[in-house]
Amino acid sequence: MSAITRSIRRIPPLAADLATALVVLAAHSAPFVLTVREADPVTGYTLGQYLPVLGLALPLVWRRRAPLAVLAAVMTATGAYLLNDPDTAPQPIPYALLVALYTVAAHGSPRTRTWALALLGCGAGIQLAGLVLNPPSADTTVRALVMYVAAWAMGRATANRHTYVLQLERDRQREAERAVERERAAIARDMHDVLGHAISLIVVQAEAGPLAVRPDPGRAEAAFDAIAETGREAMDQLRRLLGLLGSSSPGAPPTVARIEALVHSVDRAGQRATLTVHGTPRPLPADVEAAAYRVVQEALTNAVKHARASAVAVELDWRQDALMIGVTDGGRGHTGGSGYGLVGIRERAAACGGSASFGPGPGGRGFAVAVRLPGAAA
Template sequence: MALLDRLRALPPALVNLALTVGVLAAQLAPFTSADGEWPLVLLLPVLAASLPLLLRRRFPMTVMFAVLIAVPFYDIIGNGPDQPIWYGWIVAVYTVAYRSPPPHRLVAIVLTAVGTLFFAGSVDTYVRTLTAWVAAYALGRVAVLTRQQSLALRERAMRLERERELAGERAAQQERARIARDMHDILAHAVSVMVVQAESGPLAVRTRPERAEAAFDAIAASGRDAMGQLRRMLGLLKETQGPLDPQPTLDRVPELVDRIAQATLVETGTRLDLCHDAEVAAYRIIQESLTNVVKHAGARSAEVRLTWEAEALRVTVTDDGRGPRGGEGGQGLIGIRERAAACGGTASFGPAPSGRGFQVSVRLPRGLAEVAG
């Protein structure tokens, strides 16, 4: 295929010239290998059956009929060496089969059959000539079908490549969106906790020093945790990366809740084996919900409840604050819904059942669980 591609890449005029020279040399070869003298006028049919091939691409039908008409004059003049095969005619027929539309090809078939029958001197000559014509015509049609199939395969390969590129771009966009959500959750949670603790620190220093010390410890812990998680997320964007800490899962939820003074954790039911992505999603959902509690709710208390059902984990975060107002927490709530949907789950938000405060409820199904054995 590489050789054919190189040949197709050659300039058409150069290919036509090479074919014409080759055909002319083949038609003149009998004059050099046979004994005797021949009139120079015999060269005219030979030239007329060869030189028109220079224009075969632009005028395939005209060239074929010009060659077809020139061939009989060789026998009419006579006294020349035998020409076993008229190569120019074969090339012209091949070109018509390859380049001409169906109506032109039909005309060529009819006129060639009639003309060959009229000028053939014997049945043997007619059969031999017709066989050569059929072979040349068949080669032209096979070349057309082969080229069409090659073009179709190339087009399909290009289409598949474009689809792979688009799929890669979509995957990259989804990954960037996921990383952006994670970084939003990490920064929003850490900064919110640090701000709240820092604001309460000066008052605690004067009234309850031990409370101030705990606040400063919480600030330091939140900062270290945020730095560690951000380092991991940024490491995902590097081409070369060393060992990275695993993403936080349910095992780190108690640590997360402990950083929020007004938050408590309640877990009921028998724990299931969720897949890693679902556990990460649960952690991030709790993290974002507690961030909203700290930033927007003004709550005195908040409860994080993990309820293990028969086929799912239900995560509920309830506070007694005022809940999001206007656009507050909007992007975070959207992120929670997207995380739940990515794991095949659902998320809902609204006023707490008590009538005061706000509640986030997420259900992550066990369908994505990795069950051992």
């Protein structure tokens, strides 16, 4: 949009309508100023001959607030102008009537436009009767018809464009609302993964710590150290997640390379966990890296929190066009919980073009999570 268009749109509607009325008044007054009445070159034109001109221009001040009433007033003034003294200054273009027609077509409701067409039909019938008595030239008739149709068409085009712009704005608003909802859902998934994983490990370590205080003080101390480290890592991730730290945040972003440390933290908490890697690791797009890490994190959380598994195995299979992730535990299957974590795994995979499936582990024991993520290098 140009600067001129933006400046015009900032003009108040009432000021614009007043300016339109003044311009039309000047245009209709020009013949009275620029021509001399041959019948009476001394006295010129009378006030009665000029009054219809005021009736043509002044109603346009209210053209947007009452388009149909303004059209009726302008048509009445136009008739009075045409029925005036034959020596009245000629006006070749009916500016006021064209503006009134444009306004009804652009700003009038469907009902208003219907009544306007009916009113124009009545006016055309009256004018047709007058043409029989005083037929105009063919070019005058054609010119008038073309101008009236053009004014109506321009008004409808303006109305359609205004409707289109409003629809675009509504679409943008809805898309912005959907983007906010998606962002909230992503934040909720991340917070669920971070807090769920950290709290699950803390609970397991806290339960094991008191049991080892007397028989194995070293193991108890390691458990409490692991609790502190898990809590610190969770806080770092939450700070990064909530944007409380800038880009210089010491908390590392979730990546495939950090999965090993994730598995090690579970193993250190007392739940035996192993990681197996097939193929050659390679850098992936940031969204795929984050999805891979969060998928493994949530699967490990489920194994620790719900399955009560004594062992869990994580497998990364680097294929030519995909990264296959498998997390299998030997617990009692997926029991308890709301299933929100599994929904999050599926949504994360789908968000970056992958897929996820769940089911019993080998031999019908335990629980298995299988995820396929696009493996194209970043």
